[in-house]
Amino acid sequence: MRLLHTLLTLVGASILIWALLPLAPGDPALRTLEALGNDNPRPAEVEALRRELNLDRSLPAQYLSWLSRAVRGDLSVSWQSGRPVTAEIGKRLPATFLLAAVTLLLAVGIALLLAFISAAFPHRWPDGAVRFVAQLGASVPAFLLGLLLIQFVVIRYGVGRVIADGSVGDVWLPAACLAFGRGVEWAQLLRIGLLEALSARYTLTARARGARRRRILARFALPNAMLPFFAVIGMSIGAMLGSVAIIESVFSWPGVGSFAVTAITARDLPVIQGFVLFSTLIFVICSLLADVASAILDPRLREGEE
Amino acid sequence: MMTAERLLLLRREEFPFTPRRGLLRRFMERRSAQIGLLIAAFLCTAALFGNWIWRVPPERMNPEAKLAPPSLSHPLGADQFGRDQLARLLDGGRRSLGAALTVLAGVLLFSLIAGIAAGMIGGLVEQILMRLLDVLLAMPSMVLALAVVGVMGVGYGNLLLALVASSWAYYARLARSCVRVVRMRGDVVSARLAGIGWLRVASGHIVPGVARQLIIVATLDLGSVIIWIAGLSFLGLGVQPPDAEWGAMLAESRLYFTVAPWLLCAPASAIFLAVLAANLIGNALRDAAEVQSGG
Numbered sequence: 001m002r003l004l005h006t007l008l009t010l011v012g013a014s015i016l017i018w019a020l021l022p023l024a025p026g027d028p029a030l031r032t033l034e035a036l037g038n039d040n041p042r043p044a045e046v047e048a049l050r051r052e053l054n055l056d057r058s059l060p061a062q063y064l065s066w067l068s069r070a071v072r073g074d075l076s077v078s079w080q081s082g083r084p085v086t087a088e089i090g091k092r093l094p095a096t097f098l099l100a101a102v103t104l105l106l107a108v109g110i111a112l113l114l115a116f117i118s119a120a121f122p123h124r125w126p127d128g129a130v131r132f133v134a135q136l137g138a139s140v141p142a143f144l145l146g147l148l149l150i151q152f153v154v155i156r157y158g159v160g161r162v163i164a165d166g167s168v169g170d171v172w173l174p175a176a177c178l179a180f181g182r183g184v185e186w187a188q189l190l191r192i193g194l195l196e197a198l199s200a201r202y203t204l205t206a207r208a209r210g211a212r213r214r215r216i217l218a219r220f221a222l223p224n225a226m227l228p229f230f231a232v233i234g235m236s237i238g239a240m241l242g243s244v245a246i247i248e249s250v251f252s253w254p255g256v257g258s259f260a261v262t263a264i265t266a267r268d269l270p271v272i273q274g275f276v277l278f279s280t281l282i283f284v285i286c287s288l289l290a291d292v293a294s295a296i297l298d299p300r301l302r303e304g305e306e
Numbered sequence: 307m308m309t310a311e312r313l314l315l316l317r318r319e320e321f322p323f324t325p326r327r328g329l330l331r332r333f334m335e336r337r338s339a340q341i342g343l344l345i346a347a348f349l350c351t352a353a354l355f356g357n358w359i360w361r362v363p364p365e366r367m368n369p370e371a372k373l374a375p376p377s378l379s380h381p382l383g384a385d386q387f388g389r390d391q392l393a394r395l396l397d398g399g400r401r402s403l404g405a406a407l408t409v410l411a412g413v414l415l416f417s418l419i420a421g422i423a424a425g426m427i428g429g430l431v432e433q434i435l436m437r438l439l440d441v442l443l444a445m446p447s448m449v450l451a452l453a454v455v456g457v458m459g460v461g462y463g464n465l466l467l468a469l470v471a472s473s474w475a476y477y478a479r480l481a482r483s484c485v486r487v488v489r490m491r492g493d494v495v496s497a498r499l500a501g502i503g504w505l506r507v508a509s510g511h512i513v514p515g516v517a518r519q520l521i522i523v524a525t526l527d528l529g530s531v532i533i534w535i536a537g538l539s540f541l542g543l544g545v546q547p548p549d550a551e552w553g554a555m556l557a558e559s560r561l562y563f564t565v566a567p568w569l570l571c572a573p574a575s576a577i578f579l580a581v582l583a584a585n586l587i588g589n590a591l592r593d594a595a596e597v598q599s600g601g
Contacts (some may be wrong), residue, residue: 007442008437008440009440009441009445010444012437012438012440012441013444013445016441017453018440020453020456020457022458023455023457078459135582135585135586135590136582138529138581139529139578139582139585140578140581140583141533141536141537141577141581142539143536143537144556144574144577144578146535147556147560147570147574148574151560151563151567151570155563155564164339173324193468201336204594207582229491236444239446239447239448241446241448241449242446242447242448242449242451242452242534243448245448245449245452246537246538246540246541256529260452261452261541261543263456263545264452264455264456264460264543265542267456267457267459269440269456269457272452272453272456272457275452275453276445276449276450276452276453277447279443279445279446279449280445280446280449281447283444283445283449284444
């Protein structure tokens with residue numbers, strides 16, 4: 001049921017993504033030929049390509065032909081470089097995945113650390129300090145943080161590089177910028193979950209049986225607080241793709257996001273389509289995985305489905 | 307602009323309903339609300355009236371003051387064309403803050419209309435609208451915004467349109483589930499029993515109730531709206547030169563950081579303060595709303 005629903009939604013999304021092309025100004029066939037190096041194509045050539053791409057047919061037929069090509073991985077060619085969009089995006093995927101993975105690790109680390117400090121000393125000064133930092137941290141946009149880091153850390157002290165090359169050594173600064181905001185935000189959520197768990201009966205029982213506070217936090221409160229947290233992480237990965245685009249541009253990180261931003265400035269429609277398609281797929285898959293994960297981890301959900 | 311809290315709300319498909327009584331008082335009692343409102347009032351006054359008090363035209367170039375450090379004639383320095391940074395900051399504030407409020411108003415308007423139509427009419431209309439919202443929500447909202455800018459071209463108006471188009475779906479869904487709650491409320495049922503038509507009940511009872519709820523959630527998002535407007539303008543996808551906007555100013559001053567680092571401070575702290583104020587207000591409003599619904 002969930003899968004069928006997802007599939008229907010994806011079909012709807014694909015219609016929207018396809019519609020970007022006819023909505024935008026300019027003749028796709030002409031732009032494609034120009035991108036392939038044919039600066040002044042003859043009308044007959046344009047006409048031939050239009051026929052080949054089924055652009056002379058009705059809109060539903062155009063959509064179906066676009067979809068069947070897209071499913072086979074053919075998203076036409078970039079209007080800037082003339083190379084296939086799928087290859088262009090594929091080339092930049094590893095860098096973006098690396099950035100996203102490191103960001104996720106750092107963000108979860110920050111969230112766990114801060115939430116633990118908060119929950120270990122609720123409503124005392126360490127908790128207050130963490131919440132103060134979180135409030136300030138949530139107000140600094142990631143790209144501003146990145147800008148300041150580049151100016152002060154990279155240019156002043158020569159650590160790292162201004163133009164990143166997408167390798168593991170350079171990933172820390174952009175990942176830290178992205179992770180900081182997420183981390184402090186997640187820490188607040190996790191803190192609430194931990195405090196809720198700490199006031200539950202089972203922690204009282206554990207306390208009564210003589211378990212130490214730190215053990216209660218790690219052994220009893222954390223697993224219970226983690227459940228909603230997982231769902232948030234799953235959905236955030238997809239939602240993060242927008243901010244990834246900005247951070248990649250700030251750090252000149254050679255990933256999909258910065259590529260998409262240049263494509264937007266140049267109104268390179270096939271690349272934009274590819275980027276949206278790719279992000280939507282990631283988003284949908286991640287939220288599906290988050291659902292599956294919480295179903296596996298949470299026995300209550302499993303029983304509910306039977 | 308998907309904050310983690312919003313994601314949680316989205317998954318639960320439910321939210322507490324807030325009565326109006328005492329909401330404003332509880333809100334104003336909070337320290338964070340007072341600080342936030344103070345900063346917001348300062349920024350808004352500066353953006354609205356600043357250019358009348360500091361009467362230097364933001365677009366006037368003075369070749370002798372290129373990249374000048376802060377001084378009496380240029381309190382925040384002057385940029386690479388010798389334009390006064392303070393005047394540009396004030397002028398840009400009108401665009402940055404105005405854009406955020408415009409986006410919020412647009413989102414609220416569209417989502418209220420769609421959500422209330424879906425919730426009130428029901429049936430096929432509701433089904434179709436909800437499926438459309440599902441599709442929009444299946445795409446990361448900021449990626450959608452980038453796509454809209456890509457199709458329409460870069461520019462200030464297009465940026466606002468893109469942000470509204472990419473984020474109204476979430477609110478529309480919220481509005482619709484809110485309508486379903488409000489419809490069962492005592493005053494609505496009694497008004498219906500008293501023979502008052504749906505149209506009057508909707509305008510008198512349902513719209514205010516739903517709108518209040520949406521505004522509370524939307525205020526939580528105001529900070530990220532400001533961030534996104536600044537961020538996209540920073541990338542050159544929003545406000546175009548020579549117009550001033552905080553994100554765009556940040557991008558310009560970045561190029562001259564080694565010779566004129568003070569240029570970066572002004573727009574950076576302006577953005578920070580604006581987001582901080584929005585977050586403080588949003589959190590205080592949410593806390594004030596939650597106290598009631600919890601008890």
